[in-house]
Amino acid sequence: MTQVQEAQATTAQKLLHHRVVVVGGGNGGISVAAQLLRKSKGLDVAIIEPSDKHYYQPLWTLVGGGDAKREATVHSEASVIPKGATWIRDAVTTFCPDENALVTAGGTKVSYDYLVVAPGMQLNWGAVKGLPEAIGKDGVCSNYSYDYVDKTWEFISNFKGGTAIFTHPATPIKCGGAPQKIAYLADDAFRKQGVREKSTIIFATANAGIFQVEKYAKTLRKVIDRKGIDARYRTNLVEVRPATREAVLVNLDTNEETIVKYDLLHVTPPQSAPDFIRNSPLANADGWVDVNKNTLQHTKYPNVFSLGDASSLPTSKTGAAVRKQAPALVKNLLALIESKPLSASYDGYTACPLVTGYGKLVMAEFDYDLTPKESFKIDQSKERRTMYWVKKYGLPRLYWSMIMKGRA
Numbered sequence: 001m002t003q004v005q006e007a008q009a010t011t012a013q014k015l016l017h018h019r020v021v022v023v024g025g026g027n028g029g030i031s032v033a034a035q036l037l038r039k040s041k042g043l044d045v046a047i048i049e050p051s052d053k054h055y056y057q058p059l060w061t062l063v064g065g066g067d068a069k070r071e072a073t074v075h076s077e078a079s080v081i082p083k084g085a086t087w088i089r090d091a092v093t094t095f096c097p098d099e100n101a102l103v104t105a106g107g108t109k110v111s112y113d114y115l116v117v118a119p120g121m122q123l124n125w126g127a128v129k130g131l132p133e134a135i136g137k138d139g140v141c142s143n144y145s146y147d148y149v150d151k152t153w154e155f156i157s158n159f160k161g162g163t164a165i166f167t168h169p170a171t172p173i174k175c176g177g178a179p180q181k182i183a184y185l186a187d188d189a190f191r192k193q194g195v196r197e198k199s200t201i202i203f204a205t206a207n208a209g210i211f212q213v214e215k216y217a218k219t220l221r222k223v224i225d226r227k228g229i230d231a232r233y234r235t236n237l238v239e240v241r242p243a244t245r246e247a248v249l250v251n252l253d254t255n256e257e258t259i260v261k262y263d264l265l266h267v268t269p270p271q272s273a274p275d276f277i278r279n280s281p282l283a284n285a286d287g288w289v290d291v292n293k294n295t296l297q298h299t300k301y302p303n304v305f306s307l308g309d310a311s312s313l314p315t316s317k318t319g320a321a322v323r324k325q326a327p328a329l330v331k332n333l334l335a336l337i338e339s340k341p342l343s344a345s346y347d348g349y350t351a352c353p354l355v356t357g358y359g360k361l362v363m364a365e366f367d368y369d370l371t372p373k374e375s376f377k378i379d380q381s382k383e384r385r386t387m388y389w390v391k392k393y394g395l396p397r398l399y400w401s402m403i404m405k406g407r408a
Ligand SMILES: Cc1cc2nc3c(=O)[nH]c(=O)nc-3n(C[C@H](O)[C@H](O)[C@H](O)COP(=O)(O)OP(=O)(O)OC[C@H]3O[C@@H](n4cnc5c(N)ncnc54)[C@H](O)[C@@H]3O)c2cc1C
Pocket: 023, 024, 025, 026, 027, 028, 029, 048, 049, 050, 051, 056, 057, 058, 059, 060, 061, 090, 091, 092, 093, 118, 119, 120, 121, 143, 144, 145, 174, 175, 178, 274, 276, 307, 308, 309, 310, 317, 318, 319, 320, 321, 322, 351, 352, 353
């Protein structure tokens, strides 16, 4: 039996074929599909996506900080599927790249000439003991899920003083800056609510420093000092004890365990490539879709490409990075279809709008070498109100009206 036959043995058989199949109708998948259809009218493109909702996740930071509405971050998936694309509402379970095919949870076998893989990241709530039971209740919240992001603001706005802990796990995560942004907003909110003086804010991060690009880290260290935040580096949350409101933190260098009583605990869950990617022939040793870091073409299967959070691209996992990856991928995929050399090269560009308070933002932009690659002719390492507006109003507009349409 072939891999496809094995995967289908227990399910009813349905066979489909499309010229280009895109796995995942999120930021990366829709960007690529929309750009492909703009550049090559009539191309047969199918998108496999199980969810009927599409989320603009970057705004969840401001939702958690009470400065945006959760409902503004969600559109129907149907509204972002590009005209001319076929939407297969199903989840991929198995890849069989030697047979140019995949199998879905619904038992459909889909074969393709070209494959684009963009299923994002998996949130591993269960990797922290006690977290699945604690999340969303009694002060435990997270901006990393549409389901819990409203809880963040509920718990921050009702905070009466005590200890608030914000965590950053020991795994790659989406938007490396998001775990600290919400700590800065909470500090501002507590000041406005008049409870900051009776509060301790701990930022517990598995990282060794506050940010990997020194130009921006310099500013962030000053922000932490100004706000009086207790930043604990190389520190990982390993357990939540909701009954006693205790967080168990471990120092990653010494293994020393500290138990801290919390009144508010904002958790960024450990994250990984989705299991169906990790367990597939497309994955590298760490589980990510193994692609060339410049061309975005798979290292073993030339008709397979990947972008976004699930890819092995060694840059910070953001929508901003996807915006620069998508055009390079599309150009190279179309070149391959026309048997031309792949000439587009992605340089690792990524951005992190580091919210440092209400109306304050450091717009970090950099590439694979951690060299700043800034879009504005100003010193972007400074906290600026204009950049906050860009995040709150400009980028969501750009996303829904340009990026989702394949125009940016
Ligand atoms: C709290 C938070 C703050 C953030 N802040 C920023 C920011 O300020 N700036 C920024 O640029 N980025 C930010 N990001 C990151 C940004 O949202 C992601 O990097 C971006 O969405 C990645 O795009 P993607 O297409 O790889 O994944 P996603 O957009 O997550 O899309 C993945 C899609 O794949 C689908 N899928 C999953 N499993 C399957 C399957 N088995 N079969 C088929 N489809 C599947 C999912 O349903 C989903 O629709 C933030 C993220 C979070 C959570």
